[in-house]
Each structure stands twice: as structure tokens, then as C-alpha cells.
Amino acid sequence: MVDLNVNIGHLKLQNPVMTASGTFGYGLEFDDFIDVNLLGGIIVKGTTLEPREGNAYPRMAETPMGMLNAVGLQNKGIDHFITDIYPKIQKYTTQLIVNVSGSNIEDYLTVVEKLNELDRIPAIELNISCPNVKSGGMAFGTSCSSAAEITKAVRSTYKKTLIVKLSPNVTNITEIAKTVEAEGADAVSLINTLLGMAVSIKTRKPLLSTVTGGLSGPCVKPIALRMVWQVFNAVKIPIIGLGGIMNANDALEFILCGATAIQVGTANFIDPRISIKIIEGIKEYLQSNKINSISEFRGSLILK
Amino acid sequence: MVDLNVNIGHLKLQNPVMTASGTFGYGLEFDDFIDVNLLGGIIVKGTTLEPREGNAYPRMAETPMGMLNAVGLQNKGIDHFITDIYPKIQKYTTQLIVNVSGSNIEDYLTVVEKLNELDRIPAIELNISCPNVKSGGMAFGTSCSSAAEITKAVRSTYKKTLIVKLSPNVTNITEIAKTVEAEGADAVSLINTLLGMAVSIKTRKPLLSTVTGGLSGPCVKPIALRMVWQVFNAVKIPIIGLGGIMNANDALEFILCGATAIQVGTANFIDPRISIKIIEGIKEYLQSNKINSISEFRGSLILK
Amino acid sequence: MHKKHIEDFIVLLNEKLNEDTFLLLLKHPHKLPEINAGQFAEVLVEDSPLTFLRRPLSIHDVDYKNNTLSLLIKKLGKGTKKLSELKPDNFLNLIFPLGNSFTLLNNEKVLLTGGGCGIAPLLYLSRKLNEKGCDVHILLAAKTASDIVRLKTYENYGKLYFTTEDNSLGEKGLIIQHSLFKNLSVFKKIYTCGPERMMQAVARLAANNEIPCEVSLENTMACGIGACLCCVTETKTGNKCVCVDGPVFNTKDLKW
Amino acid sequence: MHKKHIEDFIVLLNEKLNEDTFLLLLKHPHKLPEINAGQFAEVLVEDSPLTFLRRPLSIHDVDYKNNTLSLLIKKLGKGTKKLSELKPDNFLNLIFPLGNSFTLLNNEKVLLTGGGCGIAPLLYLSRKLNEKGCDVHILLAAKTASDIVRLKTYENYGKLYFTTEDNSLGEKGLIIQHSLFKNLSVFKKIYTCGPERMMQAVARLAANNEIPCEVSLENTMACGIGACLCCVTETKTGNKCVCVDGPVFNTKDLKW
């Protein structure tokens, strides 16, 4: 048997496959299709201090091998999460990670402090990279100083595993990664969506109510892979890779480029069982290539 | 009849459709397929001071709805261009624009001075965004200060139309655009390729000899459109839009978002006649929508 | 809610109904799970480079005896065009049944009305209502007679009425100009689907007559199962997902 | 150089030759332009989401009388798999004829040798050489007999030899272990295509015997017409494009 266990900070995952925030609901939406407990972990929807209605419709546009979204962090707020969602998802035995967003540092801190109290939430993913909200969001993730500031603040109150999710909409992602590593992040996840746009020449209008939105899906994979590889060569903390992973091959490519774990996002919409198929596919690949453990394969890219 | 004429600085184009540097050779490669003179203009291959062998093989990898290239500005240098290529392409009546690259400002200036002397070259496209060369290239295009420096230097010697080609691998493309506008660029073209990567889990090697390369094709269109729209709202000089244009609809989307002209790149590889078909398609769209001129349509995106 | 499934159906029939409408008859390889009227499927369009996401399509009819369901589809763009090329024995992957469903009444007089491919879910609905003893009246609207398809099948489950803009079938004019709307209060409920403007007009008249009205909304969807929050519509109690809280809404809850 | 064309061919035949090799017979709608041995086509793979670029494929044979050409293709990945599903009357878009070609001799004794789908261009070459009065010897190499296809057709144009690794046909072993290589100097020229390692071994023995050797190189291509510079190979005079300066190279010019 191959060893699929990986560690992200204090977090132990039974395999490197997680599901990406905003693409897997709270897991419950997928109970009809898969045994969610087979996953390495799930990252639940972006959660903010106050309830948010999100952006106006339309929020979605299809693009070549991808999609744009402008959901805008619709969620019912942290208190609703604690009282209504948390009890429901405690049935899962897989790792539960909450993706946290906010428009200012105080909001982030309040949410994080509340999550710190929840036994079954061993880690948070700090979203400093959402392109779909007016204030906060991506703004935190596109400069080193603000990324440092928020990571430092959260780190000082949050004692469990802290993952910081990086924005690809930057000139130099390694600098941001190094900064959040220096401020005590246990891991980085990358990439969030790329800022994109789509219009209709029939209506002459943008296809999203917000004009621009976040691009995800296979179209972004080459960019995501490159960033994972760059960051792998720049930091020591584990990297969680994502962006366009549609199958086990894609997942293995990210791990080959240095990712300790991966997340499946948009692919869940095309095939709700895909995350489980990816775990199977990774196992098969390692077995047929006689690789004993996923960590042996990690970052083993051959540069001749 | 609809009016397709557009102006880029002093440059008059009979229609807004040009072909992108590095994807159309010197035009001659397409003589068997189309009447090159029907184009608005052609941007010839990236030209440097000295001859360059480019990067090692393999230089190309297919990606979802796109491709990565790592050609690395292979060309025989400006002197060879002047003595061998220029005489051959003088047969064209369409506008001929030379894409200029270099690893330092002096090189750029020498090339530009030589091009200044060529009667049939009414404009240059300054490539400060090539991701496939070790020094220079993209480095110039990813910071405002270096973009300013090189634009200023070239502007001071080059009197004809100066187009600066921007890199999408930046946090804020509007800042770079405003900078080169301030330094006297007549127009900006965007986008060059996005830095990406592809690997094989079969060989465990990168698919490009350079590990990373430049991503182009339909997969980048949403990002390119967004950048054109952002820059359109930030500068007054004309914008030449490109990135993933495969048909007339795509071209019209860029013009709707504010592009004065567009360039067809990777699409030339799929259909060598596509640039001409795009001109026809634009004409048809304007006619059937009773729009008299392309300038009337430009930037007419409706934000309700 | 019923359990959702993902399954490769086998295409039994692809029938062209008019210039741009076709009917797909699909066989489930096993026992077809229960499906309610108004539910839809997310259909995977394969071998189509620019069709990345699934396409939501209403379930037009269900046959539990033969384990088949049918889809009534209008060729609109890349995905529906590709589906129109399916041949018998091809596979088609569906996630289904999705969404809520129409509220059924027993032994009441009801009006089902719609236009365009909006009429797709009305067939299964009319059958269900017919089975429940309702007096079913179906009003279909179109530009011209040839736009109206599957007429004979609808006739099995209710009394049919038409409006056409060119007067080629039924009464001339738009849907709400039909004489049925002169005396709306005879109906206990109105069900409608079609273009949004049409549904809004019907809903307004229903409201004026204080008759409950249910609509089936269309919307751009990514997941179809409530996971992405891309498909919201504004309701009086905030944004709701059309794919799980809908596609059927009581118009009194909408901000129309 | 011949003028390049872009054309929709009509598939006349898609013949499965073994587990993963098939032959496409394609009809040009008009008069087929002249094509030389060793040239290739860039083939558009439609309805294939992950096959964005065209696929380069050698021209296997040409029939000017019927205006057809054929391609001999090995299923390797997404694109070739898709092509293997083509049916008669489907269209296939080709840019052709591309690249340079083999140098033909008159009335000489020549050896053509290759393995895998590398043998594709050798058929048309053997026919051309045969027409020019050459004494054509063709050595085909494979793992096992069933890998070797179109044997009967090759026989029309030259004398056939084989090596198989499992001794199921011809001599046992690798290509260069064949007895023909013991006495190479009887040949005026050697033509080879197949896996790079195989071609290099053949080229080395040719050089040792001072016999001119031409190879047909494979390479990843984007445009096929010399516009992108993606398909370079190192030669003694710098990087050359395989698509225009090749695919045929004299091995003395390569850095092998």
C-alpha cells in the first residue's frame, strides 16, 4: 500500500486531496454523490463576520475551458456558521477547514477568534485573495505589507494551523509567500482566481454584474503550476496547490511541482465525484510507478 | 459601407486587424493562404540587436485551450533584418511594424535608431514583456520605473509611432500603462503572454527546456479583456488588444472593451486565414447592427 | 428532497420537432429514481471545446415503466447544438433530479401557460396534475404555429389553447391577450414558464386576481446542486439559489 | 517549394490495422496539388476540448488519379484517438503539403528503414524511388509481428525485410542487428524514420560506412509553416525549424 498521508502544519491529512472553498458548499451538497469522509479535508465556503448577500445576478460566465464567478462571498456570517452549519458538519470525520474573509483586520480577527474555539475546526484558510469584493479581499493579498500585517495579526491570536490563500494577480508571488511565511503562516494555498472579464457583443454588456470576476478552471492550470513551482523554490512551509485540477494527472502535476496537498475546485461542478476519483488515480499512479509515498513524489521534478 | 479605419498615433490602419509578433513570421509565411495586404498591419517577429539562437528544444507545450512557448526571441538580429528581410517585405502595402526586444537599454536604442531610418517601417512595438529571456524582456515591463526609463529613452530618439507592449504578469497593469503614456508612448498593446508552466508526470520533467514559458490562446482571453478594459479607463492613448482572439466575435469583444485595434496571435496557427476572416466578420457585425464605423463601436460597453 | 444521482443515460431517440427544437428520449440503465414535475437535470456536453460547464435542462417527461425520461431542447448555442447531434446509442451524462418542484393540487381547475422552450417542464406537470384529478387547461404561446411542438402529447392531459403573434394558430397576440385571461378567477392556480417578461406579465395578472402563481425560472448555473452560489435570484427574503431553492418559485416571494 | 494549401478533405475510409494503428484515406474535393515524399500535413482535430493545436502527420501515400492521400496513424493520445473515430463522409481539415522532402536517386540500390509509425512516410518514398528505377530494400522493425502493418503494400515497391524483438517475423533483435547492416556498403543511400534512438543508431552505422543518410524528424509543432519557431532542432549551422527546413535532414548536418 502506498502512503498518502501528508502534514500541513499540525494538520494531518489521510490523503492530499481537499476541496476548494466556494466550490464544495459545506460538503453536505455532495453527500448524495460521494463519501466525503474519504477526502483529505474540505475547505468550507468563505466566511465573514457579518452575513453577506453577495453580488447581484449574473454572477457566472463560461469562458474557454474555464469560468468566471462573481459570487462575492455570499454567506450568512460566522455566527450562523457556528450555530447552524457547524453542528451539521460535525458528522464528518475528515478535516474541516474554514476559509475566512473580511473587509478589515478587525473583522478577520473576530471571525478567527470564534473559530479558534471550535474543536472540530483544526485549521483556517485565510482568504486574502478574493477578487470579487469591493474592500478587503484581494487588496490584502496583492502587497507584501498588507499580507504581512494581516498574517501577523491573525497569527498572534490563532493557535491552530494557519493557511494563507494567495492571489495570483501579482507581479511576484514568491515575495508574498515569503512574507506570510515570515509572519508565521503554517502553509500557503495557491492560487485563488485570476481577475478576468467577459462581455457579450449581442447585448454589449458585461456578462457579470460586477463587470470583472474570478477566473478558474483548466485554463488557469499553467499559471497555477508555475506559481506553485516558484513558491516551492522560495519557501519552506507546505504548499497547497490548486487551479484547474480536473483529474488525477493534474493533481499529480501540482505535487510534482512541489505541492504537499491539492484542492479540487471548479471540477466539482463538472463531476461531483471527481475528488474521490482523484484520490484513486493518485494511488494507482504511485503504485504502478512503484513510489511508496506521496511525499517521495513531491517536488521530484527532474531538471536535466 | 462601414468605416474600418483606425489611427494609432501617426499610423493609419485600413482596418483594426493586425497580426501579433512571433506568430506571423514576416508575413511571407502566409502568402500562400491570404492576401496579407488586406490586413490593417503586421507586427513582425521580435528583433534584437545581435542574432539570437533562442532557447533549446522543446519550446512548445499544448495546454487547455492554449499553448506555452519558450522561443526566446530567436532572430537573426537587426542588421540581417535590414539587409535580408526588409527588402523582401517591402512588397507589402499594409503597415509594417517591428517588434523590438533587448537585454539592456543601449541595445534597444541601437535597434530603434536603425529602424528609424527605414521608410517603410512607420512604427515599432517595444516589447518590454517577453517572459522567455533571462535578462531584459519582461523585467522592463513589470515595474513602473523600468518601464518609464526605457520608454523615455526610446521616445527621445524615435520619432515615428511608438507602441509599447505590456506584460500581463503584474499586479496593476493600469499603473504601467499610465507610466508609459506619461513618457510619450503613442499607444500600448496588451497582452503579451502570461508566465506559465507544464510538466509531464510520465517523464517527471517540464515540457519546456526553460521550465516556464509564455501562455497564449483562448484560455487567456478573459484576463486580456479585463486588462484592456482597465487600461481603457485609465489612459487616453489608443490600446491595441490581443490575447486569445480566435474569431471576429472575440475581436469585437476587445473593441467593445476599448481597444482601437486588435492583434491575432496563436489563432494563426490553427487557421492561417483567420485574420482575414476576422476582418470580414467585423464588417458583417457592424453592418447588421447598423453601426457606421468601428470607432463608434469602440469602448461602447453598456454598464447599466 | 430526493437523492441526487449522476448517471450515463442511453439515447434512444433524437427527434427533430422543428427548425430549432428537438426531443431527446433517454434510457436510464437501471431503475429510474423518482422525479417530480419541475425538476431539471445538469447535462454534460462532451466533445465540445467551448462548452466547459454542464447545461441545465428541465425534465420534460418521465416514463417509469420504461425507465426513460425526455428532454425538450431548443438549439440556442454551442451546447444545445452539440446535443442536437446526438444519435441513438450515444451516452449522455446527467446529474438529476435537481431543484424543487411545482406544488400539485387535487381535483382543481388549473392553468398551465408558457412559451418557447419554457414549455418543457409543463408536459410532465400536466400529466401529474391530470393524474391528481385536476381540470387542466394549457395555454401555449408562440410567434407562429410551427413554433408550437408536441401538441398531440399535451392534448392527452388537458385542454389546449394557443396564442400566436401572426394568428396562425389559436388567438392572435401575446399570451396575456388570450381570452382565458379575461376570466382568470375560475382557476385555483396558475403555473407558468417561458421568457422572463412573459412570466412577469402572467404573474401580474394572477396577482391582480389573487390567484397563486408558480413560475419556473431560468438562470446561468455552474453546479446545479447549491454548491457554487452562482445562480441566485432576488427574493423578498434575500438571494436564493435557483438550482436548489428553485427553479420553481411562488411569484409572491419574488421581487417582481 | 510547392504552394501550401488548406482544405477540407472527405474521409473515404478509416481502416483499423492493428490495436492502435489506423489508416485514413482522404479525398481532396478538387485536383490534388503535387506532394513530395517526406512531406507532411497539419491536421485539425475538431470536437476535442483538450486538442487545441493541429497535429503533424506524414503523408503516407498519394493517388493523383483519385485525388486521394492517406495517413498512417498511431493512437498515442487525445488527438490521434479522436482521429481514429472518424467515419466515412466526415471532413478533415489539412494544411499541406508541408516541409521539405527526401532526396530521390535514380537507378540506385537504396535502403529504407524504420519502426513504429515512423514508417508512415516510407511508403510514398518507396513508390517514388521505385518509379525512378531504384532497387528498393525496405527494412521494418518492431517489437512483434502484429506491429508491422501494410506489409502487402510495401511489397509492391521493394524487397521487404523485418526484425522483431520477439522473433515473430524476420530476424530477431533490434533494427541494426539485421544482417543487412553487415554489408551496408552495397547501398547508395539510407533513409530512416522512427524513434529518435533508432534513427541515431542507423545514422551512426551509415556514417561509419560513409553512406549518405536522410532522417525524418519528429518534433512538437505549433504552426507547421515556419511562423512560430517552436519546432527547432540543433544543426551544425544553428537551430533549424523541423517544419520548413525539415522534417527531412541529412544526418551529417545534425548534431548527432
Ligand SMILES: Cc1cc2nc3c(=O)[nH]c(=O)nc-3n(C[C@H](O)[C@H](O)[C@H](O)COP(=O)(O)OP(=O)(O)OC[C@H]3O[C@@H](n4cnc5c(N)ncnc54)[C@H](O)[C@@H]3O)c2cc1C
Ligand atoms: C433550470 C433550467 C431549466 C432549463 N430547461 C430548459 C429546457 O427544458 N429546454 C431548453 O431548451 N432550455 C432549457 N434551459 C435553458 C438552457 O439551459 C440553455 O438554453 C442552455 O444552457 C444554452 O446552452 P448553449 O450552450 O446552447 O448556449 P450558449 O452557447 O452557452 O449560449 C448561447 C446564448 O444563450 C445565452 N444563454 C445561455 N444559457 C442561458 C440560460 N441558462 N438562460 C438564458 N440565456 C442563456 C447566452 O448568454 C448566449 O447568448 C433551462 C435553464 C435552466 C436554468
Ligand SMILES: Cc1cc2nc3c(=O)[nH]c(=O)nc-3n(C[C@H](O)[C@H](O)[C@H](O)COP(=O)(O)OP(=O)(O)OC[C@H]3O[C@@H](n4cnc5c(N)ncnc54)[C@H](O)[C@@H]3O)c2cc1C
Ligand atoms: C513531421 C511529423 C510527422 C509525423 N508523422 C506521423 C505519422 O505519419 N503518423 C503518426 O502516427 N504520427 C506522426 N507524427 C507524430 C504525431 O504528430 C503525434 O503522435 C501526435 O501529434 C500526437 O497527438 P495526440 O493528440 O494523439 O497525443 P497527445 O495527447 O498530444 O500526446 C500524447 C503523448 O505523446 C507525446 N507527443 C505528442 N506529440 C508528439 C510529437 N510530435 N513527438 C513526440 N511525442 C509527442 C506527448 O508528449 C504525450 O506524452 C508525426 C510528427 C511530426 C512532427
Ligand SMILES: Cc1cc2nc3c(=O)[nH]c(=O)nc-3n(C[C@H](O)[C@H](O)[C@H](O)COP(=O)(O)O)c2cc1C
Ligand atoms: C464559484 C466559486 C466560488 C469561490 N469562492 C471562494 C471563496 O469563498 N473563498 C476562496 O478563498 N476562494 C473561492 N473560490 C476560488 C476557489 O477556491 C479556487 O481558488 C479557484 O477556483 C481555483 O481553483 P479551480 O480552478 O480548481 O476552481 C471560488 C471559486 C469559484 C469558482
Ligand SMILES: Cc1cc2nc3c(=O)[nH]c(=O)nc-3n(C[C@H](O)[C@H](O)[C@H](O)COP(=O)(O)O)c2cc1C
Ligand atoms: C510562438 C510565439 C512567439 C511569440 N513571440 C513574440 C515576440 O517575439 N514578441 C512579442 O512581443 N510577443 C511574442 N509573442 C506573444 C504574442 O505576440 C501575443 O502577445 C500572445 O501570444 C497573446 O496573443 P494570442 O493569445 O492571440 O496568441 C509570441 C507568442 C507566441 C505564441
Ligand code: FES
Ligand atoms: S448553480 Fe451552483 S448554486 Fe446553483
Ligand code: FES
Ligand atoms: S511549427 Fe511553427 S515554425 Fe515549425
